[in-house]
Amino acid sequence: MRLSKMLLVTLREDPAEAEIKSHKLLLRAGYIRRIGSGIYAYLPLMWRVLQKISQIVREEMDATGALECLLPQIQPAQLWQESGRWDTYTKAEGIMFSFVDRQKRELALGPTHEEVITTVAKEMVKSYRQLPLHLYQIQTKFRDEIRPRFGLMRGREFIMKDGYSFHTSEESLKQTYKDMDRAYRNIFTRCGLNFTAVEADSGAIGGSGSQEFMVLAEAGEDDVLYTQDGKYAANVEKATSLPAQVVVSPFTSYEKKETPNTETITKLSKNLQCSPTNIVKNVLYQVVYDSGTIVLVLISIRADQDVNEVKLQNELVKLADNYSATTILSLTVPDEKAQQKWAAKPLPLGYIAPDLGDDYITSSGDIEGHFLRFIDNTAFELTNFVTGANENGYHVVGANWGEQFTAPTTVVDIRKALVGDRAVHDHEQLLQTARGIEVGHIFQLGNKYSQAMNATYTGEDGKEKPLEMGCYGIGVSRLAQSAVEQCHDDNGIIWPVAIAPYQVIIVVPNITNAEQMEVAERLYQQLNEAGIETLLDDRDGRAGAKFKDADLIGIPYRIVTGRSLKEKKVEVVTRADNCSENVAIEDIVTIMSARVKNQS
Ligand code: ATP
Ligand code: MG
DSSP, X not given: OBGGGSOOOOOSSOOTTOOSHHHHHHHHTTXXXXXXXXXXXXXXXXXXXXXXXXXXXXXXXXXXXXXXXXXXXXXXXXXXXXXXXXXXXXXXXXXXXXXXXXXXXXXXXXXXXXXXXXXXXXXXXXXXXXXXXEEEEEEXXXXXXXXOBTGGGBOSEEEEEEEEEXXXXXXXXXXXXXXXXXXHXXXXXXXXXXXXXXXXXXXXXXXXXXXXXXXXXXXXXXXXXXXXXXXOEEEXXXXXXXXXXXXXXXXXXXXXXXXXXXXXXXXXXXHHTOOGGXXXXXXXXXXXXXXXXXXXXXXXXXXXXXXXXXXXXXXXXXXXXXXXXXXXXEEEOOOHHHHHHHBSSOOOTTOOOTTOXXXXXXXXXXXXXXXXXXXXXXXXXXXXXXXXXXXXXXXXXXXXXXXXXXXXXXXXXXXXXXXXXXXXXXXXXXXXXXXXXXEEEEEEEETHHHHHTTOEEEOTTSOEEEOEEEEEEEEHHHHHHHHHHHSXXXXXXXXXXXGOSOSEEEEOSOTTOHHHHHHHHHHHHHHHHTTOOEEEEOOSSOHHHHHHHHHHHTOSEEEEOSGXXXXXXXXXXXXXXOOEEEEEGGGHHHHHHHHXXXXX
């Protein structure tokens, strides 16, 4: 392609709308254009990158026996009502764009396709003989993200590869899951990414398997905890660890103490001259179930620890049945306004004890009259502990479970693993932290959807059974930007060769020089004929500005038809290391072919 004929508009300055490097570079280099919040136009250079990534994804998916298809983006509400996700997706999380058609039917723009694919399987898969089956697609997804940001990293319209597999058994599902792990590693490696696979939260579905693939980068929105020995890496949402060791409690007898102005743990441990590991803090949450029931949750946890809200949410979803619900709509720390709805009297905030009375709740239609009480392992283990006295300005010390307090019956692990914690697999290893960009996620779903939507098959034994399912996603557009986040320098993007929009750019320093133009044109033709995707910068302009653009758009190799022509040579500059060499004109095609093939 000739740059003079391309819609290439580069910017010298960083656009104000962009915060992170990759977003700034993609805008400056003319790859994308913002059309609205979280909505971008992929310009020709970007589209080529996206096509390359899609092709790599396709090749690796096809190699596993998965079949490509294309599912509708418009999805009838009814499917989501069957799976029980309509309200959560349109109201609670509100992440799904929904609308009503002229026949007054409710529809939505697909944020994901479990419902559609399960419907297809339900209607078409009848027998175990048709299984296992794996269908995937590469398509635009729509999500009304609360905080669209960082360009293609979190868009409201973005490209995803999503695949769904169906099985007769857990072993068969595990086999495909393993194949996907391998395929994903191949895909990210071929795309030139430096990535880490981490254990991920599987939500309340539980099940043994969910893994995310992270590109480690400061700009990432996820927190990853890992150990130096490479044996453990997990999303903080899922991570487990051993908490810091408890310091022996300085209190030996039970006593109520006046502790004014100690509503924070720091102030309290200072006032009482004890370690935060001696204190049980009691944290209040408010959960709204999809049946409309509002439940107040009181969690007792060691004071140096924090609640992992993802783990808490999973525990709460498991209890949905008790409230005639299937899932939860929201989980929040109730602020003053929320408390007004149910608090019978002012709460002793900062001084709450594990036995805070149910008489603090005015029970009404929607509001459950009893606290749901959870205790985290860390608090359960404590002896002679400090905790609130349910009275402003007072705490108790030297308390014990089974004596002054009855321990809540539900003991759970809902603490957040922290950097510096000891690893479970090896107590010598301490958890370290890094930021990650989630580019892919593989997930063993089990039969959550097939059961809800009644998608069954007839087994070898003649019995009807729900299909076992797995799902596997890659954020294709997010992946493209992650590559830039990982590979750039002060001058611009450095594309990995395999996903670069073009592999070579020929820059003509002076287009009025006939010899420069003639050699450039010849090489341009020869390289393209040899299958090397080549750009020709034939624009009228200063050589320096053209070199800057070539660096900015990040083409792996730049050929310059300049001074070296005297010796029948051209200059070849490698973008990644800025190395320059003069190569004989007649050798260019052979040399470039070898390099490009080597690296893609
Ligand atoms: P996140 O936690 O980042 O919101 P997710 O868990 O919602 O991601 P999935 O539903 O598993 O993501 O989607 C599969 C893949 O699609 C993700 O791994 C990610 O790479 C990509 N993805 C998800 N949401 C977006 C988005 N808003 N913009 C761009 N890519 C996205
Ligand atoms: Mg999301």
